[in-house]
Amino acid sequence: MWLFDRFVLFRAFSLRGFLNDLPRYIFVTLWMLTNIGLFIGFFVQFETFPRYFYFRMISRQGLSFARAPAAVINFNSMLILLPVCRNLISIIRGTCFRCSRSLRKALDKNISYHKLFAWTIIFCSVIHTAAHYYNYEFIITDAASPQRFEQVPSNPLRNNPLIYLRLLENRSLVLPLDAVLLNYMTYAGITGHIMWLILFLMATSSVEVIRKSFFEIFWYTHHLFIFYFIALGIHQFQMILPFQSNVDVSDPFNCSRLPVDTTGEGCEILPTFTAARPSSYKWFVIPLAIYLVERLIRFIKSLIPVQIVHVEEHPSRTLEIRMKRRFFRQDVGQYVFVNIPSISFLEWHPFTLTSCPEDNPEFSVHIRIVGDWTEALLKKVRQKGSNVRSTIITIDGPFGTASEDVFDYEIAMLVGAGIGVTPFASILKSIYHKRKNMNLKKLSQIYFFWVCPQPQSFEWFATLLKTIEKSLQDEGCPDLIKYEIYLTRGWTAAEARNIYLHEDDIEDPITRLGAKTNYGRPKWDEIFATIAENHSKKKVGVFFCGPPILSKELHFQANKHSTNNCSFSYNKENF
Incomplete structure (x- = not known):
């Protein structure tokens, strides 16, 4: 669908139209080149670097195809929170008033960027997961075949306590296992499947028909992102990816040709191994901190009391709500998030302001009745009548558009x-x-x-x-x-x-x-x-x-x- 949309716009290509969207094209191009560069760079590293030689002998190309998309996942996980930092975007728009219109317009595609990053994470997660299943299949095969396993001197798997105990000391535990079960014996496997479940729920609930008709489902499942980042942060903490730490004094290409645990020409010192340290959290810790500050600002602003001035039900199943709030400054076309704790304490719904700056200090929204939350709001308005103005309502915003x-x-x-x-x-x-x-x-x-x-x-x-x-x-x-x-x-x-x-x-x-x-x-x-x-x-x-x-x-x-x-x-x- 995305490619079809791009094709439709390409048919209407004109130089003027292209220049109007040039900053957005530049950003997307740089983003794509960065993703491609990360994928190729990490693939080449794990496919050719000597320190991963012994692990490649066991996992074949599975190691490279697992680690390359992992780098892309980390990069997009770093970016995905920034487009939904609405205060940050509003500040940038406000300080960028002297910038070209096309540059400011690129900021208005923040939700499109957010979706782009999300689908990239999902796509690369498919490759990453499939490659690790491929890896585990070979690990099980090697553990069940002593001749194959003993070909590698000081085999790197021996330096991993978990795999060493489960696969080498008691091979009877391994033979009945399959790659799926083996995945659930490691932190990486458990957290990886948790992230997969979260991504599945978030993606399916983001489909337009669900988002429009059952916004509450979309709202709740999208907040599972908290557990996604927790799982991503501890995904590597078991450190089960070994690499050779002394390739400068023990050439793996020569050493691998010698009998087990022996030295010789080009292998005067036996290879030693260490585990790769966790790195995923380093990618997203700063954007996550920015997002937490964003949420703190929005929480503080939402604590300012809001006074309902007037509520009117229009025949077209549309509610008009006029309100007042201290320190509220609006501009044309901006939107706010509305929360009514008596309906749902956690749900915040976006609505465009139908008032203008000249209406200050009052502002208004028109809400079309569709979905459970708006139906509950309509019911409350009809039940309370003129007393509806006593309803507690909180506002987050306004945000620029x-x-x-x-x-x-x-x-x-x-x-x-x-x-x-x-x-x-x-x-x-x-x-x-x-x-x-x-x-x-x-x-x-x-x-x-x-x-x-x-x-x-x-x-x-x-x-x-x-x-x-x-x-x-x-x-x-x-x-x-x-x-x-x-x-x-x-x-x-x-x-x-x-x-x-x-x-x-x-x-x-x-x-x-x-x-x-x-x-x-x-x-x-x-x-x-x-x-x-x-x-x-x-x-x-x-x-x-x-x-x-x-x-x-x-x-x-x-x-x-x-x-x-x-x-x-x-x-x-x-x-």
Whole structure:
């Protein structure tokens, strides 16, 4: 799927589109080269270095194919926590305001990077585990075959107490064993299988259908990462990987040709062995410390009391919650994590702010009712009625997103799908206030597209659009925001009849707005071409919040229509 997505975007390749995403391409390229370099470097080391000669005689290529992906796992385990340090990313975005937009935009792909690191860990874990099973099969074969085993002088396995006792002194214990059972006789094997189970649970619960419908499962299983890092930290502590420590005075190539425990030319001193010391924890200890500081900051911020000002249930199964909190400073399009201890003490759910900076000190979120947690919230609101404002609620955030850059463009194209319209509520409100206060400096034209699957989705947001539409008309700039609304499906026969009868009315029969609702899906190719034609020599910022399938189409069109005449810079909300 990832390769298919890249192919789709490649078909729409343009130099302008490529330059827009250049920092991200550079980062991913450097990351890939580092992974490849680590794999090749460690593979060559364990395949050719003299100090691993004797162990290679027992494990064959299994040793190299186990240790090379292990280095890649360590590297990506070092990186995987950093993209979810949201305060860190917000700080970098804030201090990087003089950087190019494309550089800041690369930071908005933090969740994509997190997934990329995760799938790399899983892929390399498959290779690493399979190679070790291969190793254990040969260890068992050697232990059961004295002739093969005694060919190696001062065999390295003798220097490992666990394998020595289990495999050499009592071979009767070995013969009935298989590689699976032998794995559970070592710390490395036990912790390795624990990590495998954790990775399996985290990956399967991250599938979109699970994450969207059963967010609680995703939330709980993802916090198993704590046990993953504990297991990774102690994975090597038994030190069962021996290597020759005196290759400078005992050449293994010559020594291996001599009878057992004898010396001779090129082997004046018998080989001695030591165990490789643990190293995995060295890779992730600093990023883990950064993440713990991040969590501490978020915990302290979440302790600040939040006052619920107003709760309103919209007919479209959407709850609006307005709140206040000390030291809360918001920017357009940002998001917060919401926790309600009376529903779940541990669960934190992300929601985009629908308020704007000019609404301070109040801020608001709109929550679509889907899943167990939101259903419990709706039930609580209905039960408590006006007393719902006494509900204890905690907030973590706000955190920055791509929408913060909307005022850096002269032309902005905003696309929201369904409840994905929430960040644009904040943006449109802020645009209205800035225009009213004569503070809208660079942004001169906004195109707003809202794609909805059913008529009920229009209800809460249409009221805001109606207010902005009337205000801009009163101020003499009705064309500042040009919006188009699309209803893709869900209308009944009665609604279709009503639409037909009121087709010539001044107001749209569904939204009650001046702009008429379009029925069906937008023709994005024509829309982008028209905007490019109308704004020659301009750079258009495209901002989207919604499902991945529409994101791919918009990204494709943005790259396709980016030319020297007009370029489109694509930005997607990620949280």
